[in-house]
Amino acid sequence: MEKKASITIDGRPYPFDEGETILSVAKRNGIDIPTLCHLAKTTPTGACRICMVEVEKARTLMAACALPATDGMVVLTESPKVVKSRRMTLELLLSSGQHDCVTCTGAGECRLQELCMRYGVTGKKFAPTPPRYTPESENPFIMRNFAKCILCGRCVQACNDVQVNNAISFGYRGKKSKIVAAEDLPLKDSQCVFCGECVQACPTNALMYKNANLKIRPWEGEKVRTTCSYCGVGCQMWLHVLDNRIVKVTGVTGVGPNHGSLCVKGRFGYDFVGHPDRLTTPLIREGEGFREASWDEALDLVAKRLGNIRDTAGPDSIGVLTSARVTNEANYVVQKFARAVLKTNNVDHCARL
Ligand code: FES
Numbered sequence: 001m002e003k004k005a006s007i008t009i010d011g012r013p014y015p016f017d018e019g020e021t022i023l024s025v026a027k028r029n030g031i032d033i034p035t036l037c038h039l040a041k042t043t044p045t046g047a048c049r050i051c052m053v054e055v056e057k058a059r060t061l062m063a064a065c066a067l068p069a070t071d072g073m074v075v076l077t078e079s080p081k082v083v084k085s086r087r088m089t090l091e092l093l094l095s096s097g098q099h100d101c102v103t104c105t106g107a108g109e110c111r112l113q114e115l116c117m118r119y120g121v122t123g124k125k126f127a128p129t130p131p132r133y134t135p136e137s138e139n140p141f142i143m144r145n146f147a148k149c150i151l152c153g154r155c156v157q158a159c160n161d162v163q164v165n166n167a168i169s170f171g172y173r174g175k176k177s178k179i180v181a182a183e184d185l186p187l188k189d190s191q192c193v194f195c196g197e198c199v200q201a202c203p204t205n206a207l208m209y210k211n212a213n214l215k216i217r218p219w220e221g222e223k224v225r226t227t228c229s230y231c232g233v234g235c236q237m238w239l240h241v242l243d244n245r246i247v248k249v250t251g252v253t254g255v256g257p258n259h260g261s262l263c264v265k266g267r268f269g270y271d272f273v274g275h276p277d278r279l280t281t282p283l284i285r286e287g288e289g290f291r292e293a294s295w296d297e298a299l300d301l302v303a304k305r306l307g308n309i310r311d312t313a314g315p316d317s318i319g320v321l322t323s324a325r326v327t328n329e330a331n332y333v334v335q336k337f338a339r340a341v342l343k344t345n346n347v348d349h350c351a352r353l
């Protein structure tokens with residue numbers, strides 16, 4: 001049998017498939033090489049240089065996210081040289097903007113902060129760079145704080161490669177570099193569709209959910225997994241719940257059908273759940289108005305009226321409309337009720353086409 005190609009990582013050999021990067025082989029085998037710019041299922045950009053590893057016979061450190069494994073390669077992931085490089089990279093990233101962790105609402109779920117803790121980097125080596133661009137929050141969904149942007153490009157890949165919206169890209173050059181929408185217009189004036197994929201991909205707090213800002217800290221509340229009810233795709237989402245209120249929605253990564261992605265409705269359209277105008281009790285029409293009723297009274301009335309219509313005007317005088325916003329099971333029960341009880345096949349659904 002032909003021997004499979006393998007690389008040695010931190011002294012142990014690991015077989016790999018052709019085309020796999022060092023990072024991918026390491027990940028698959030539970031070896032943690034830190035990353036910042038790497039975004040799964042997109043082409044590596046090698047922008048952040050935090051995943052640098054020592055490769056035997058190479059003259060410089062190499063980016064594990066971009067370098068394909070080759071047979072016989074020997075790699076060190078946490079050698080003194082590697083750690084020194086990562087520490088310097090983190091110092092430079094911290095000084096590239098205003099990463100004021102004490103007041104930052106992203107503290108606790110910031111990848112940059114996490115790596116600074118891991119490598120003991122305090123950000124005291126270099127002075128922080130004053131902000132070059134004013135924060136933007138001229139839309140109801142996404143806030144952009146350019147002083148916290150490390151230009152890793154994950155948001156650009158999330159927008160262009162994952163969602164294929166092509167709404168944002170790198171703009172300007174050198175010290176003036178900035179992630180821009182259209183010709184550096186506010187997001188609301190660009191072709192951004194506010195799916196929020198960029199916010200979910202941001203490893204710092206440069207992109208924030210506006211509706212959740214200052215409402216919840218990462219370790220507060222509980223996360224409830226659910227299925228989005230806006231359409232029949234069945235996207236998996238996390239509801240971030242505090243004091244019995246949904247304060248944020250994020251996509252569940254690593255599982256289908258959406259693999260972490262959501263649309264604008266799924267991610268931001270949850271206000272209706274706790275809206276004060278929402279009906280909490282059945283209403284029965286009386287004359288020009290409505291009066292509150294109990295469920296028993298309302299259901300009895302509906303059963304009586306539908307029964308009368310079926311018996312006097314015939315079953316086909318009744319039509320039943322269901323909704324994509326309820327579960328398949330609920331829709332099944334509705335059509336069963338229409339066919340078995342009302343005796344009509346007049347059943348339709350807003351997502352039928
Ligand atoms: Fe490899 Fe950023 S994760 S260069």
